[in-house]
Amino acid sequence: MLLYLHFDSKTVKEPVISLTTLEKKTLINIIRGSVGAREGELFVEIEDSRASEIIEFIRSKGVEVTEIREKIAKSEDCIHCGACISICPVEVFSLNDDFRVEAEVEKCIRCGICIYVCPVKALELPSI
Amino acid sequence: MGRDAAIVKRKTIDGINERIKEGSAVVVTAEEMKEIVEEKGAEKAAEEVDVVTTGTFGAMCSSGVFFNFGHSDPPIRMQRVWLNDVEAYTGIAAVDAFLGVTQLSKSVEEYGGAHVIEEFVKGREVELRAESDGTDCYPRKEIATEITLEDVNQAEMLNPRNAYQRYKAATNSSNKVLKTYMGTLLPNFGNVTFAGTGEISPLNNDPEYRTIGLGTRIFLCGAEGYIIGAGTQHSPPFGTLMVKGNLKEMSPDYMRACVFPGYGVSMFIGIGIPIPILDAEMAKFTAVKDREIETEILDYGVPRRDRPVVRKVNYEELKSGKVEINGEEVRVSPLSSYFVARKIMEELKRRIENGEFFLSKPIERIPVRSDFKPMRQKEIVVVKNVMSEAIRISPETSVMDASRIIIDKSVNHLPVVDSEGKLRGIVTSWDIAKAVAMGRMGKVEEIMTTKVVTVHPEDPVEFAAEKLRRYDISALPVIDAKRRVLGLITSEDLSRLIVKR
Numbered sequence: 001m002l003l004y005l006h007f008d009s010k011t012v013k014e015p016v017i018s019l020t021t022l023e024k025k026t027l028i029n030i031i032r033g034s035v036g037a038r039e040g041e042l043f044v045e046i047e048d049s050r051a052s053e054i055i056e057f058i059r060s061k062g063v064e065v066t067e068i069r070e071k072i073a074k075s076e077d078c079i080h081c082g083a084c085i086s087i088c089p090v091e092v093f094s095l096n097d098d099f100r101v102e103a104e105v106e107k108c109i110r111c112g113i114c115i116y117v118c119p120v121k122a123l124e125l126p127s128i
Numbered sequence: 129m130g131r132d133a134a135i136v137k138r139k140t141i142d143g144i145n146e147r148i149k150e151g152s153a154v155v156v157t158a159e160e161m162k163e164i165v166e167e168k169g170a171e172k173a174a175e176e177v178d179v180v181t182t183g184t185f186g187a188m189c190s191s192g193v194f195f196n197f198g199h200s201d202p203p204i205r206m207q208r209v210w211l212n213d214v215e216a217y218t219g220i221a222a223v224d225a226f227l228g229v230t231q232l233s234k235s236v237e238e239y240g241g242a243h244v245i246e247e248f249v250k251g252r253e254v255e256l257r258a259e260s261d262g263t264d265c266y267p268r269k270e271i272a273t274e275i276t277l278e279d280v281n282q283a284e285m286l287n288p289r290n291a292y293q294r295y296k297a298a299t300n301s302s303n304k305v306l307k308t309y310m311g312t313l314l315p316n317f318g319n320v321t322f323a324g325t326g327e328i329s330p331l332n333n334d335p336e337y338r339t340i341g342l343g344t345r346i347f348l349c350g351a352e353g354y355i356i357g358a359g360t361q362h363s364p365p366f367g368t369l370m371v372k373g374n375l376k377e378m379s380p381d382y383m384r385a386c387v388f389p390g391y392g393v394s395m396f397i398g399i400g401i402p403i404p405i406l407d408a409e410m411a412k413f414t415a416v417k418d419r420e421i422e423t424e425i426l427d428y429g430v431p432r433r434d435r436p437v438v439r440k441v442n443y444e445e446l447k448s449g450k451v452e453i454n455g456e457e458v459r460v461s462p463l464s465s466y467f468v469a470r471k472i473m474e475e476l477k478r479r480i481e482n483g484e485f486f487l488s489k490p491i492e493r494i495p496v497r498s499d500f501k502p503m504r505q506k507e508i509v510v511v512k513n514v515m516s517e518a519i520r521i522s523p524e525t526s527v528m529d530a531s532r533i534i535i536d537k538s539v540n541h542l543p544v545v546d547s548e549g550k551l552r553g554i555v556t557s558w559d560i561a562k563a564v565a566m567g568r569m570g571k572v573e574e575i576m577t578t579k580v581v582t583v584h585p586e587d588p589v590e591f592a593a594e595k596l597r598r599y600d601i602s603a604l605p606v607i608d609a610k611r612r613v614l615g616l617i618t619s620e621d622l623s624r625l626i627v628k629r
């Protein structure tokens with residue numbers, strides 16, 4: 001599951017991610033982040049099966065947690081050219097038996113690169 | 129069907145057209161034909177099948193439309209024309225213009241000729257603006273109006289180079305993302321892209337161009353079009369076609385404006401070609417398989433015309449979605465749409481079966497052999513021809529010694545190399561002066577720049593000059609694949625070259 005974490009001026013100084021991995025004995029995959037002096041944000045991926053306890057733990061440390069459900073959206077404009085297939089870091093796109101390009105959207109980690117690559121602008125990331 | 133065996137041995141296009149008229153012609157798609165030939169053999173397949181439909185749908189930059197706008201009152205000789213702010217070529221008669229798909233809008237980003245053509249096909253209004261110096265017979269100097277496809281006299285799509293038989297696939301060895309007409313290429317062989325539809329692509333199904341020639345009637349973006357000759361850069365087996373068709377009869381389902389980021393605008397063009405199965409040889413040709421269609425993967429990380437070949441590959445491997453490069457699996461993106469190409473094959477098959485589309489006999493064949501010459505240009509000068517000697521120092525050299533070398537040898541740059549000659553950093557006379565002024569008299573490794581911009585010996589000098597400009601620096605170490613320093617190229621080397629030329 002993909003989470004958006006927002007750290008305020010206090011929590012940004014705490015090693016919340018390390019604490020979570022150690023305490024909960026779970027692996028957290030950091031997708032993207034930016035940390036400033038007064039606040040910070042991170043996109044992380046956590047174990048689906050233990051999502052609620054991990055989220056609860058992170059929240060208990062004072063970090064704002066938003067679950068990201070909005071994944072990549074492919075519109076009717078898609079011409080099934082496949083340009084997105086080799087670009088996506090987590091293999092969301094593939095050709096099916098019918099030679100249509102299919103998107104397994106649950107896998108999407110919202111990196112955004114495919115949006116830029118699609119020649120007919122058929123891809124969009126709904127804002128969170 | 130009870131056909132006379134003697135006639136069936138060698139069919140004619142007229143005979144096939146007769147059967148299309150009667151509704152008895154046997155039409156199959158190129159995909160279906162592979163199975164038929166495999167199962168029954170070429171002889172039998174040739175007896176049974178009359179026509180094989182082929183298709184392709186890919187970005188074809190060498191495309192555009194000739195317009196005739198009709199005369200205004202008072203009339204104008206349009207010397208410059210813009211359609212939705214995209215300029216069309218007007219060096220022809222008064223109200224004729226050619227709009228190319230890749231021409232960019234002057235005002236709107238990521239919008240170009242292809243988009244204007246798409247607006248027309250979708251029935252939308254397009255702004256026409258024209259300018260002229262004015263003549264006695266054409267006094268008007270300016271015009272601005274809105275037009276639709278219905279308003280123009282002719283809108284004839286005329287594409288100098290379409291339907292590439294096969295194309296070189298692309299990858300990228302450099303450490304930068306490359307934005308190309310072959311799509312976005314990720315660094316360090318991050319992906320491979322290729323174009324063309326392989327075994328269902330028209331020219332691969334008639335590799336000797338026996339039935340595809342000047343005058344062959346084709347499916348072009350939904351309309352009936354014609355082949356009007358070999359395309360530009362036609363170079364079998366990388367054959368191409370020049371085609372034309374009436375834009376007014378085209379459908380937005382079979383054409384699409386597109387944008388390749390960092391490269392520009394192009395247009396996906398849908399082409400379907402019916403191949404008459406005149407004899408067993410044609411049946412055999414149309415049974416061609418992806419694994420028999422070979423091409424090469426080129427390294428676009430090298431900015432030269434003759435890009436290095438990374439490996440040979442066939443379309444079966446490319447279509448599988450993964451290829452191996454240097455022992456690693458690399459993901460592959462097609463850039464042509466098989467889905468739409470198949471839709472085109474099916475649609476063309478349907479039209480022929482319904483007696484709506486007849487075959488035509490080519491009146492002339494296109495060349496089976498021809499060479500594609502590179503541009504005639506001044507000899508390319510590469511970095512290794514003009515680079516100067518590099519005076520290398522080790523990271524342990526003292527700042528004092530380095531300053532002495534700079535003065536004694538009157539150079540401004542000292543590449544710092546390790547014991548194997550590999551580049552570790554660079555120090556300039558400026559770095560030394562600064563260090564001396566600040567009293568930092570230790571080893572050069574403490575003051576050197578470690579992020580060094582470099583070039584390769586085979587890079588064109590223009591490429592080196594561009595790097596110097598982009599990074600605002602005055603010298604580049606020249607390194608080999610193992611990062612060993614071979615020399616130095618400086619802005620003085622380059623200016624000397626310009627004087628010599």
Ligand code: SF4
Pocket residue numbers: 072087088089090091092107108109110111112113114115125
């Ligand atoms: S946003 Fe990134 S992860 Fe999501 S589908 Fe696009 S490329 Fe894949």
Ligand code: SF4
Pocket residue numbers: 074077078079080081082083084085093101117118119120121122123
């Ligand atoms: S790049 Fe765009 S048009 Fe091509 S398959 Fe992906 S979503 Fe569809």
